[in-house]
Amino acid sequence: MNWHKVLSLVLWITPHVLLGVLVVVLCKRRLYREFPVFFAYVLYEIAQFILLFALYSIPGAGKQYAYAYCATLLLSIALRFGVIDEVSKDLFRESQLLKVSARRSLQCVTGLLLVVGVLLAVYAPGDNSGRWIAGVSVVNRGAAMVQCGLLLALLLSSRFLGLSWRRSTFGIALGLGILTSVDLAMFALRTAFASWVAVEFFNLLITSAYLVCVSIWIGYVLAPELQPASLMIVPNDNDNDEVGTWNRELRQLLKH
Amino acid sequence: MIAAWILVAVALFALGILVYVAIRSRTRRVDLEKAVQAFRSLDIEAFRNLVDSGEEAFLRNNLSPKKFREIKRQRAWAALIYAWEAGRAAAALAKIGQAAQRSPDPEIAASGVQVAENAFRLRLQTIGACLHLLTEVVLPDLQSPSLPPLVDQYERTAETLFRLGRFPSREQGLVRPKSA
Numbered sequence: 001m002n003w004h005k006v007l008s009l010v011l012w013i014t015p016h017v018l019l020g021v022l023v024v025v026l027c028k029r030r031l032y033r034e035f036p037v038f039f040a041y042v043l044y045e046i047a048q049f050i051l052l053f054a055l056y057s058i059p060g061a062g063k064q065y066a067y068a069y070c071a072t073l074l075l076s077i078a079l080r081f082g083v084i085d086e087v088s089k090d091l092f093r094e095s096q097l098l099k100v101s102a103r104r105s106l107q108c109v110t111g112l113l114l115v116v117g118v119l120l121a122v123y124a125p126g127d128n129s130g131r132w133i134a135g136v137s138v139v140n141r142g143a144a145m146v147q148c149g150l151l152l153a154l155l156l157s158s159r160f161l162g163l164s165w166r167r168s169t170f171g172i173a174l175g176l177g178i179l180t181s182v183d184l185a186m187f188a189l190r191t192a193f194a195s196w197v198a199v200e201f202f203n204l205l206i207t208s209a210y211l212v213c214v215s216i217w218i219g220y221v222l223a224p225e226l227q228p229a230s231l232m233i234v235p236n237d238n239d240n241d242e243v244g245t246w247n248r249e250l251r252q253l254l255k256h
Numbered sequence: 257m258i259a260a261w262i263l264v265a266v267a268l269f270a271l272g273i274l275v276y277v278a279i280r281s282r283t284r285r286v287d288l289e290k291a292v293q294a295f296r297s298l299d300i301e302a303f304r305n306l307v308d309s310g311e312e313a314f315l316r317n318n319l320s321p322k323k324f325r326e327i328k329r330q331r332a333w334a335a336l337i338y339a340w341e342a343g344r345a346a347a348a349l350a351k352i353g354q355a356a357q358r359s360p361d362p363e364i365a366a367s368g369v370q371v372a373e374n375a376f377r378l379r380l381q382t383i384g385a386c387l388h389l390l391t392e393v394v395l396p397d398l399q400s401p402s403l404p405p406l407v408d409q410y411e412r413t414a415e416t417l418f419r420l421g422r423f424p425s426r427e428q429g430l431v432r433p434k435s436a
Contacts, residue, residue: 094357094369097376120259141263152270155277161379162347164354165281174278181270188263 008200011207016049018214025221031168034090037082038172044079048072070136077143083176084150090169091158102157106150113149117142137190144183151177171220175213182209291352294345298338306335307389325396332392339389343382350375 019042026032032039051072055065088106092098121138151173158165165173186202186209305311312331316324353375356368392398 094354095373095376097373097380101380120263123259145263145266148267148270152273155274159277159280160347161376162350162354164351170281174274177274178271181267181274184270185264185267188260188267192257192260 004200008204008207011204011211012049013053015207015210015214016046018211018218019046019049022214022218022221025218029221031221035083035086035168035172037079037086041076041079041083044076048076073136073140077140080143080147080176080180083172084147084154087151087169087173087176088154091154091163091165095163098161098163102161105157106153109153110146110150113146117145120145137187140183141187141191144180144187148177148180148184151180167223168221171217171223174220175216178216179209179213182206291345291348294341294348298342298345303335303338303342306331306338321397328396329393332389332396336386336389336393339382339385343379343386346375346378346382350379 022042023039023046026035026039026042051068052065055061055068058064088103092102121142154173155177157163183206186206190199190202312328315327319327350372353368353370353372356364357372359365359368
């Protein structure tokens with residue numbers, strides 16, 4: 001067994017072992033109640049790995065492996081969308097106003113990204129020499145682009161609006177964001193370069209990114225929730241607690 | 257092939273933003289005094305004057321079209337900077353409101369909800385106002401309606417913010433006395 005094969009196996013197996021650790025942490029902290037879709041996604045990823053690894057280990061099951069990979073990939077993509085939806089719901093949970101307006105904006109962003117994804121699939125289908133690999137890469141590339149765009153929109157809008165993230169939610173979004181952005185780059189290149197050597201190299205990068213992503217999830221889920229940051233209260237010396245006084249004082253100050 | 261490299265560049269850019277946001281989120285702190293200072297630094301009357309349609313009509317009637325366009329651009333640009341800064345102050349207030357929302361004191365928590373909601377509303381309105389004012393900078397001949405909702409929202413947000421300052425703190429870490 002050469003070093004490349006060993007490295008590939010280590011990078012394939014390790015994140016899934018860590019996903020097992022993540023399941024334990026999610027159960028212990030009862031976070032599966034707050035993030036049921038994310039919990040289902042993690043369990044699904046482990047199950048998918050067991051199935052694919054079993055097929056990979058059986059000699060001559062290459063075709064079955066390919067079919068299983070394609071079938072499980074679609075559900076994995078759907079679950080990731082579910083996780084993003086869960087993250088956005090958690091982010092906007094405290095504001096009635098944002099629940100409506102932000103969700104509407106996110107739907108527009110999703111629609112726009114889907115259109116770009118479909119246009120890319122039509123006009124830049126890539127190298128079709130290895131047909132099913134290229135096909136899977138195109139689907140993955142489109143999904144990664146939409147998901148990465150959505151997560152980026154969530155992170156940027158939260159910063160823009162001054163929304164506070166819970167640590168665990170932020171960790172899930174950050175990990176998934178890093179994973180989807182690496183996926184986007186790698187599947188875009190895989191669509192263009194479908195040779196086996198290139199595919200093997202891109203696989204190494206994708207599994208490495210997955211390892212980083214799972215580590216981020218574990219790190220953020222284990223980290224304690226931040227206490228409210230210390231605030232400097234407006235001095236309560238005179239009768240400035242009256243709204244009217246404050247407004248008058250503010251206007252006075254502004255006139256100078 | 258070009259599409260692939262463009263997507264790689266987009267992905268790297270996205271990755272860079274994600275890492276930046278992650279690092280910044282670890283170092284950012286909420287400071288009520290800073291938010292109040294930000295609000296104090298905004299002259300609401302000056303802003304109201306800049307977006308007043310009566311003033312605009314007066315200038316339109318008394319200046320040559322060329323001069324009017326020049327003045328209108330300057331006024332719109334100044335108003336845009338006000339709106340932008342009001343939006344930034346609103347974002348800081350939203351953070352404070354959310355921190356107060358998590359207070360065990362029900363009064364502070366209720367005030368926090370109000371501050372956050374008003375701040376979010378103001379932030380959203382400033383986005384609309386900025387776009388509107390940017391259009392005026394580009395197309396100064398466009399007849400512009402006044403922006404009273406933004407001004408009203410600003411004042412409502414300021415009021416709720418100052419109301420928050422009335423409640424004595426029992427939660428360590430959320431509110432600190434002046435001498436601390």
